[in-house]
Amino acid sequence: xxxxxxxxxxxxxxxxxxxxxxxxxxxxxxxxxxxxxxxxxxxxxxxxxxxxxxxxxxxxxxxxxxxxxxxxxxxxxxxxxxxxxxxxxxxxxxxxxxxxxxxxxxxxxxxxxxxxxxxxxxxxxxxxxxxxxxxxxxxxxxxxxxxxxxxxxxxxxxxxxxxxxxxxxxxxxxxxxxxxxxxxxxxxxxxxxxxxxxxxxxxxxxxxxxxxxxxxxxxxxxxxxxxxxxxxxxxxxxxxxxxxxxxxxxxxxxxxxxxxxxxxxxxxxxxxxxxxxxxxxxxxxxxxxxxxxxxxxxxxxxxxxxxxxxxxxxxxxxxxxxxxxxxxxxxxxxxxxxxxxxxxxxxxxxxxxxxxxxxxxxxxxxxxxxxxxxxxx
Numbered sequence: 001x002x003x004x005x006x007x008x009x010x011x012x013x014x015x016x017x018x019x020x021x022x023x024x025x026x027x028x029x030x031x032x033x034x035x036x037x038x039x040x041x042x043x044x045x046x047x048x049x050x051x052x053x054x055x056x057x058x059x060x061x062x063x064x065x066x067x068x069x070x071x072x073x074x075x076x077x078x079x080x081x082x083x084x085x086x087x088x089x090x091x092x093x094x095x096x097x098x099x100x101x102x103x104x105x106x107x108x109x110x111x112x113x114x115x116x117x118x119x120x121x122x123x124x125x126x127x128x129x130x131x132x133x134x135x136x137x138x139x140x141x142x143x144x145x146x147x148x149x150x151x152x153x154x155x156x157x158x159x160x161x162x163x164x165x166x167x168x169x170x171x172x173x174x175x176x177x178x179x180x181x182x183x184x185x186x187x188x189x190x191x192x193x194x195x196x197x198x199x200x201x202x203x204x205x206x207x208x209x210x211x212x213x214x215x216x217x218x219x220x221x222x223x224x225x226x227x228x229x230x231x232x233x234x235x236x237x238x239x240x241x242x243x244x245x246x247x248x249x250x251x252x253x254x255x256x257x258x259x260x261x262x263x264x265x266x267x268x269x270x271x272x273x274x275x276x277x278x279x280x281x282x283x284x285x286x287x288x289x290x291x292x293x294x295x296x297x298x299x300x301x302x303x304x305x306x307x308x309x310x311x312x313x314x315x316x317x318x319x320x321x322x323x324x325x326x327x328x329x330x331x332x333x334x335x336x337x338x339x340x341x342x343x344x345x346x347x348x349x350x351x352x353x354x355x356x357x358x359x360x361x362x363x364x365x366x367x368x369x370x371x372x373x374x375x376x377x
Contacts, residue, residue, distance in 0.1 A: 092153045095242040100151035103247060104195035105239035106144045107368075109159040114371050119164055122374045123171045126363065129315075129376075130172045132347065133354060136361040137215065139178040140165060141200060141208060141319050143366050144193040147184045161367040178215045183207045194250045197237020198366075199288055202228060202253045205323040216360075218330055221257075228253040231279070235287040252287055258325040264302040267293060276325040291321035297341035298349075301334040308332060311359040313350065315339065317373060320364040339376055346376035 033046060045063070054060030092098065098106040130136045142165075144151075145158040152158070162181060169177045184192055184207060192204035200208070203225055213220040235250040254277065262274040273293065281289040292299065295318060311333040314320055320336070328334060335353045339346065354361060365374060 092156055097239050097242050098145070098152055098156060099243075100148075102151060104148075104151065104193075105197075105243070105247075106148065106151060106193075107198045107239060108156075109143065109145055109368055111157060111159045114159045114368075118371050119167060122371055123167055125374060125376060126168065127171045129346075129361075129363070130176055133350065133361045135357070135359075136172075136363060137176055137178055137212075138168060138172060138363045139180065139208065139212065139365075140168060140370050141180055141204075141364070141366045142184060143198065143368055146367075147181075147188050148193065150188075159368070164367055164371070178208075178212055180208050180211055183211050194235070194237050196235065196240035196247065196250050197288060198239055199237070199319060199322070200366075201250075202255070202322050202326075205319075206255070206326060208323060209326045212327060212362075221326075221329055223255045223257070223326065227255060227257075229256045231277070231290065232282045232287055234282075236285070237288065241285075252282070252290060255326065258328070261304050263304050263328070265292075266300045267296045268298055269300075276328070288318070288321070292324060292336075294321075295338055295341060296336075297338055297343075299334075299336035301328065301336065303328045303331055303334065305329045305332065309358050311335070311353075313337070313354050313359055313361045314364060315346075315361070316364040317366060317369040319366045319369070323364065340373050 033044075048054065048060055048063035050060065054063070093108045096108045098108055100106055126138065130138075140161075142161045145156075146161045149156075149158065165177065165179060165181070169179075184204065187203075187207055190203060191201055192207060193200050206223060206225065209223075210220055230251045230253050232252040233249060235252050236247075237250060240247065259275060259277060263276065265273045265276070267273070271293075276292055277290055278293045279290065281287055281294070286294065288294075301324070305328070308331075310331045312327075312331045313335045314324070315337050317338065317340070324334065324336065337346070337349065342349075350361075353359065363374075
């Protein structure tokens with residue numbers, strides 16, 4: 001009798017599992033594929049075309065696996081449930097994100113992910129740039145795991161970005177490097193990084209601006225952190241997208257005086273605007289795109305400030321997007337290049353715009369993006 005009960009129980013379990021698989025398979029087949037995930041803020045994999053070449057090379061199998069994973073029914077819910085399970089198992093990091101005790105999210109950067117060869121290659125390219133254009137200054141921003149390390153779980157390790165900065169100083173000369181570690185460490189208990197995103201906040205960018213002004217010898221403009229204006233209190237950033245847990249949203253803030261006069265901004269030699277800020281982004285997931293219309297290969301800015309003849313050529317990642325409106329009043333024109341989206345020759349472009357001694361050059365990356373993305377070959 002016991003044996004018969006066990007067989008019955010096993011049969012019911014198999015039938016139940018088969019039914020669940022059938023339901024999910026049917027749901028997958030019936031639902032329309034999504035192009036974009038608002039929660040994860042990225043384009044989702046689409047169904048690959050079946051071809052003999054793809055089958056033989058193995059690419060079809062890989063692409064279909066990515067497609068099935070991205071288009072799985074109720075994917076966002078499963079991501080959240082997986083995160084909750086990881087929390088119950090007391091994992092230090094979930095999808096490369098630390099969950100700090102204060103509720104903030106901090107991106108994980110392990111030392112083994114960034115070897116010396118990677119650093120040597122990027123620093124070598126930077127050295128060549130500064131040799132061609134000696135007026136170049138370098139601003140490599142540390143990420144939250146290096147500045148707010150006191151928030152990390154016990155025994156968590158991070159890539160040493162100070163060591164990278166020391167290598168950069170040795171390669172290009174300390175006089176060309178804007179070291180942000182001291183000022184960000186001084187203010188590390190303030191909201192200098194978003195709680196749900198990998199970027200620094202406008203406050204963090206402001207402190208970077210103060211250090212930049214000190215380095216170049218310009219008197220800083222009279223911005224006051226007390227005047228920061230909140231334009232959104234519903235921002236859930238890139239780190240939140242990875243774990244999809246209910247949590248308190250970030251605020252996006254600006255200094256009002258950066259928005260009190262019209263400017264002329266040309267994106268990618270075509271689209272024009274008259275403000276550093278694009279409010280329509282605040283209605284969606286990618287709210288950091290509010291700064292300078294997200295990411296573009298090349299931006300030209302006529303600032304409408306004093307006719308001092310000074311110009312600035314910036315080579316940057318997205319950390320610069322919230323910094324540029326703050327430092328803009330010091331220049332008549334600013335040229336902004338994002339190498340991640342530009343397919344042409346860096347030096348050919350610079351020859352067109354860095355044409356006289358009054359054009360300065362500024363490299364702005366966070367340390368990790370510098371290692372991952374700084375390339376012009």
